[in-house]
Amino acid sequence: MTVTPGVERELDQRYGRxxxxxxxxxxxxxxxxxxxxxxxxxxVVWGGLLGRPAQLESRDVGYVISDDGREIDVRWRLTVEPGTETRCAVQALSDSFAIVGWRIVDLPPSDQRTREFRETVRTVEEPDTGLIHSCWVV
Structure with a gap:
């Protein structure tokens, strides 16, 4: 079917084309x-370029489970601006990832940017792992 130019123009006007x-x-x-x-x-400018860099960073270093399985020594490394007081939550987890031990640790300010810590956490049952849950500026 062929449409003539006049008819096509009328259809375009009728349908807003x-x-x-x-x-x-x-x-x-x-x-x-x-x-x-x-x-x-x-x-991007507001959030990425003008925003403040990360205040702190914590990394798990390792853990040692006691012989009787009632406590665990957790080691972690904390990087924070010198002179900043921080607080960290240390946890022990079972093999089913249930929290079997928990401790909040206050860390005093220091003139060092990166420090390593070790904390003993008592547990209610034998842990499978120990790690740093989170750290924050006080």
């Missing part, structure tokens, strides 16, 4: 894309 409408739709698309780019750039 005019050159003016197409131009307007393109401008809307360009405007929305530009707004998205502005918001994305602002977010």
């Amino acid at each position: 005019t050159p003016r409408r197409a131009s307007r739709s393109r401008w809307w698309a360009v405007g929305v894309a530009a707004a998205f780019v502005v918001v994305l750039v602002a977010w």
Whole structure:
């Protein structure tokens, strides 16, 4: 079926497919894309470049389970700005990942950026592992 140019123009006008409408739709698309780019750039600058670096970092070093299985020595390394008082939660886990021991440890400020700690945690049953749960600035 062939449509003549006059009929095609009438159909385009009837259903809103005019050159003016197409131009307007393109401008809307360009405007929305530009707004998205502005918001994305602002977010990256605000959150990534201007944001403060991480306050602290803690890493598990190891653990030793006592002979009777009632306590565990957990060792970890803490990196924090010198002079910052911190607090850490140390936990002991069973083989089913249940918490069988927990202790909050206050760490005094120091002039060293990275320090290593060792803490003994008493447990209610034999632990399978010990690790640092989290640390925060006091």
